[in-house]
Amino acid sequence: MTYILKNMKIAVIGLGYVGMPLAVALAKYGCVVGYDVNKTRVKGLKDGWDSNRELRQNILRTTSCQFTDDIADIKDADIYIVTVPTPIDEDNNPDLDIVEKATKALGALIDKGNIIVYESTVYPGVTEDICGAILEKESGLKSGVDFVLGYSPERINPGDKEHSVENITKVVAAQTDDAADLLVEIYGQMNGGKIFKAKNIKTAEASKAIENAQRDINIAFINEITMILNKMGLSSHDVIDAASTKWNFLPFKPGLVGGHCIGVDPYYLAKSAIDVGHQPEVILAGRKTNDNMGAYVAQRIDYFLESSSKKRNILILGFTFKENINDIRNTKVIDVINKLKSYGYNVDVHDPQAVPEDVVSEYGFNILTSLPQDKKYDCVTLAVNHEIYMEMSVENISSLLNTSGKAVIYDIKGIWKELGFPKTLSYETM
Numbered sequence: 434m435t436y437i438l439k440n441m442k443i444a445v446i447g448l449g450y451v452g453m454p455l456a457v458a459l460a461k462y463g464c465v466v467g468y469d470v471n472k473t474r475v476k477g478l479k480d481g482w483d484s485n486r487e488l489r490q491n492i493l494r495t496t497s498c499q500f501t502d503d504i505a506d507i508k509d510a511d512i513y514i515v516t517v518p519t520p521i522d523e524d525n526n527p528d529l530d531i532v533e534k535a536t537k538a539l540g541a542l543i544d545k546g547n548i549i550v551y552e553s554t555v556y557p558g559v560t561e562d563i564c565g566a567i568l569e570k571e572s573g574l575k576s577g578v579d580f581v582l583g584y585s586p587e588r589i590n591p592g593d594k595e596h597s598v599e600n601i602t603k604v605v606a607a608q609t610d611d612a613a614d615l616l617v618e619i620y621g622q623m624n625g626g627k628i629f630k631a632k633n634i635k636t637a638e639a640s641k642a643i644e645n646a647q648r649d650i651n652i653a654f655i656n657e658i659t660m661i662l663n664k665m666g667l668s669s670h671d672v673i674d675a676a677s678t679k680w681n682f683l684p685f686k687p688g689l690v691g692g693h694c695i696g697v698d699p700y701y702l703a704k705s706a707i708d709v710g711h712q713p714e715v716i717l718a719g720r721k722t723n724d725n726m727g728a729y730v731a732q733r734i735d736y737f738l739e740s741s742s743k744k745r746n747i748l749i750l751g752f753t754f755k756e757n758i759n760d761i762r763n764t765k766v767i768d769v770i771n772k773l774k775s776y777g778y779n780v781d782v783h784d785p786q787a788v789p790e791d792v793v794s795e796y797g798f799n800i801l802t803s804l805p806q807d808k809k810y811d812c813v814t815l816a817v818n819h820e821i822y823m824e825m826s827v828e829n830i831s832s833l834l835n836t837s838g839k840a841v842i843y844d845i846k847g848i849w850k851e852l853g854f855p856k857t858l859s860y861e862t863m
């Protein structure tokens with residue numbers, strides 16, 4: 434079937450970190466409707482407010498993209514792009530519930546000739562074997578014949594304005610060559626033609642899964658190295674600086690691996706490895722190492738404070754899962770806090786980006802949105818390198834510390850290592 438993009442209507446299903454910027458970018462070139470089940474989210478977008486703070490108000494107010502929470506509004510679309518979440522369950526197994534529900538709803542409204550593209554991160558086979566089967570059942574149409582499936586993994590990085598949907602290379606694949614060519618045209622118009630056509634859908638699905646698993650393993654390696662170096666009394670940041678002068682050393686940094694991509698997607702890959710009869714040792718070892726980093730950080734703080742039996746005050750700087758965004762989903766800073774509390778420490782948490790109400794509803798405690806003026810701490814731990822912390826001076830940091838006893842600065846990210854703290858303060862990095 435030959436497709437003519439002009440006059441085709443695109444519906445984006447799921448207007449979160451991935452779907453909303455995509456819908457707005459595509460709307461510059463044609464008719465796009467963004468659909469989400471979350472009425473509050475849709476109302477916000479209609480009013481020009483993106484609670485994820487990815488797009489500015491003026492962009493939302495001027496976009497031709499329509500936002501709706503009424504699925505009837507997308508019934509006449511020609512192309513459906515699915516960008517709903519793909520989390521894991523409590524046992525770290527892929528939870529396809531949301532993508533299956535969205536697919537079921539789509540199955541009830543698709544027509545012959547439609548193309549259904551998945552962008553949600555999945556393991557190889559989900560698009561064709563699971564979603565395709567649901568669409569066939571609900572629509573009574575035949576996959577690859579009456580409707581065509583496509584897959585295009587999303588690579589955007591929240592808060593990263595450089596690697597946005599409009600300037601990163603997009604991988605696309607579809608069940609038919611004509612549909613794949615159409616996807617090349619659709620995505621290519623918004624990113625200057627930077628498209629890689631994968632051999633087939635399963636190849637495209639696998640490419641996304643291995644990208645994030647590779648990153649997870651690289652960080653896990655450096656996290657393990659950090660534990661070894663710390664036992665030797667060495668700072669991993671100093672050792673990485675030295676090793677990075679070699680042309681092929683990969684300068685990954687140690688730290689907490691949160692969010693709902695890097696810490697989640699490797700479990701999708703592991704599941705599909707097990708399905709084909711391979712036990713994924715390295716992938717799961719990486720996950721285990723990274724999942725234990727919160728406890729490791731807390732143990733280090735306890736060690737620096739000499740496991741004082743006296744309750745001590747600790748200030749954690751940063752709560753979001755990474756720097757300069759307000760996303761607190763699956764943040765591993767919570768593991769540090771919980772462990773420290775279990776040791777009996779008093780813990781305050783400051784974050785200028787996280788939305789306090791979200792922290793209360795998701796984690797049940799209040800964060801500080803401005804740095805304490807009067808309260809003094811025995812330890813200040815830098816957990817997230819938000820811009821505001823990068824700009825702090827020795828005086829700013831010292832003013833937070835109780836200098837009557839042993840005061841510790843634990844700089845997980847190593848951002849203050851060149852500041853030169855007075856000898857009266859104990860400065861530690863990973």
Ligand SMILES: NC(=O)c1ccc[n+]([C@@H]2O[C@H](COP(=O)([O-])OP(=O)(O)OC[C@H]3O[C@@H](n4cnc5c(N)ncnc54)[C@H](O)[C@@H]3O)[C@@H](O)[C@H]2O)c1
Nearest residue numbers: 447448449450451469470471517518519535553554587591
């Ligand atoms: N966030 C990222 O940076 C990123 C990067 C690459 C890939 N991904 C992948 O993209 C997918 C989406 O992630 P996200 O971060 O945008 O998620 P998100 O939670 O920010 O947004 C998902 C949206 O889908 C909506 N939704 C849920 N069920 C729906 C349904 N049945 N119909 C319509 N809307 C529905 C939710 O209300 C929500 O607004 C996931 O598979 C994720 O792994 C995310």
